[in-house]
Amino acid sequence: MRLSVAERATREVLVVGDTRPDLLEGLAAAGFHVTEAQPADVADDLGRPDVVLLAASLGLPRVALLSRRAREAGAPGAMVFADGDLGALEACVRAGFEFVAPPYSPVLLRGRIVSAWERGRLTARGEQRAVEETVREYERDLYVAHELQAGFLPDVLPKPPGWELSARFRPARMVSGDFYDVFELLDGRRLGFVVADVCDKGIGAALFMALIRTLLRHNAEHTPATLAGGSDLSPRLAFGTGPLVQSVVDTNRYLVGHHLKQGYFATVFFGVLDPLSGGLVYLNCGHNPPVVVRADGTRALLRPTGPALGLSADSEYAPARAFLNPGDALFAYTDGVVEARDVAGARFGTAAMLRALGPRRSAEELLDAVDDALRRHVEGAEQSDDITMFGLRRGLLGIVP
Amino acid sequence: MAFEAKSHVWDGTATVRLRGELAAKSAGQLNRVIAEVSAQPLKRLVLLMDELTYLSSAGLRSLVFAHQRLGRGVEIVLVGAQPEVAETIRLTGFDRSVVMQEPV
Numbered sequence: 104m105r106l107s108v109a110e111r112a113t114r115e116v117l118v119v120g121d122t123r124p125d126l127l128e129g130l131a132a133a134g135f136h137v138t139e140a141q142p143a144d145v146a147d148d149l150g151r152p153d154v155v156l157l158a159a160s161l162g163l164p165r166v167a168l169l170s171r172r173a174r175e176a177g178a179p180g181a182m183v184f185a186d187g188d189l190g191a192l193e194a195c196v197r198a199g200f201e202f203v204a205p206p207y208s209p210v211l212l213r214g215r216i217v218s219a220w221e222r223g224r225l226t227a228r229g230e231q232r233a234v235e236e237t238v239r240e241y242e243r244d245l246y247v248a249h250e251l252q253a254g255f256l257p258d259v260l261p262k263p264p265g266w267e268l269s270a271r272f273r274p275a276r277m278v279s280g281d282f283y284d285v286f287e288l289l290d291g292r293r294l295g296f297v298v299a300d301v302c303d304k305g306i307g308a309a310l311f312m313a314l315i316r317t318l319l320r321h322n323a324e325h326t327p328a329t330l331a332g333g334s335d336l337s338p339r340l341a342f343g344t345g346p347l348v349q350s351v352v353d354t355n356r357y358l359v360g361h362h363l364k365q366g367y368f369a370t371v372f373f374g375v376l377d378p379l380s381g382g383l384v385y386l387n388c389g390h391n392p393p394v395v396v397r398a399d400g401t402r403a404l405l406r407p408t409g410p411a412l413g414l415s416a417d418s419e420y421a422p423a424r425a426f427l428n429p430g431d432a433l434f435a436y437t438d439g440v441v442e443a444r445d446v447a448g449a450r451f452g453t454a455a456m457l458r459a460l461g462p463r464r465s466a467e468e469l470l471d472a473v474d475d476a477l478r479r480h481v482e483g484a485e486q487s488d489d490i491t492m493f494g495l496r497r498g499l500l501g502i503v504p
Numbered sequence: 505m506a507f508e509a510k511s512h513v514w515d516g517t518a519t520v521r522l523r524g525e526l527a528a529k530s531a532g533q534l535n536r537v538i539a540e541v542s543a544q545p546l547k548r549l550v551l552l553m554d555e556l557t558y559l560s561s562a563g564l565r566s567l568v569f570a571h572q573r574l575g576r577g578v579e580i581v582l583v584g585a586q587p588e589v590a591e592t593i594r595l596t597g598f599d600r601s602v603v604m605q606e607p608v
Contacts, residue, residue: 140536145541146532147529147531147532148530148536303528303531303561348523363572367565368596369564389598407595407597410597410598410600
């Protein structure tokens, strides 16, 4: 049984939002044990506080949602504290929220918090209505985000002569941190393709997906064909390394320079294919290794050549190469494939995925083979992570230069 | 499996023992523990990982977040990561930003 707040030696108070020193001092002097957090820190888990104090300036929608979350976590809802935004405080009070305001004297704080706690009705009268209205708004926003995100994926896949491409994209939620992209470079003489996974999922990952996809593609489309300073690749392969390396380096620099504090990173596989020769130069930035499936059934993994984007300003990216001969295929994917779980929690795994990857007659059949094995494994278990698959196959009558 | 993070701080070293699965649902819990221990000046953050059975990309994000929050002056040491967890860390290249150690 949960002890009442009056009986317990220490009461845990969670303060969410930008706190004020006088409030913290008052709470401590009143004998409360205080934990501070920002809304993002408690987005997934509030812990087990006795009382939750929310900054009024968070605004009524967030206050109402956090208050409901507090009740779900076992606390009797939440109170608001005045933090300088009178309009926001009034909105919360009109909705029925209990509040504390300066001066934050230990005696007043203790009196208000304990009496509110004991009445057990921190749950505001207006909370339910505010929550419902907010949830409806969020649903509308998410739907719009879902539609917008579709615009950040290719409408149709290019079809270079002698090649066939195929892609699947299944977000776990309305929006996703995964993406794939395919675009022509250097007047169609090269084909760029990207499979990437922004860490985490949901709307935060989706915002970064839009940013990273745009930076990669924009940088790639506006960079000369070869790297300044030369390289040890043959001229044919070196042609196209400019957009590849420069776009990855610039995107990493941008992310580290502007978004380091948010802690997002993205694993990216970026390939630049010469459709005439089958030569491929690529960077694997911390991404699950794509698999080259040879016409004879042997497989090769295209392992990381550098760290994920957004981790460090010092990251270096040197391209690697591979060749796709007639009948060879390449399969790229995100970790949602190998980490998909069945109802008992067992993961699909890389070994099972590799077993499904044999020579097939088309890129579509290659993806079908993995998808069939994956579906047999999960058998109706809820999808917990975004799933992206991308296949590229050179026809047996591939054009030879 | 549920996630647990127990911490203690002594002489500028924060030690956090991780247990269970660190994924989207549990990342917030670790973020809070890291925020709590980094309220005081730290020289080193040691994460004991031998009982950590799974690390998702959202979980790894919370380690990256800790790394960025603490800054370059604070060494982060990951001790005894199980093979799959270590593989996830190495694959993304985050192992270059931290020290990875076998259990002592």
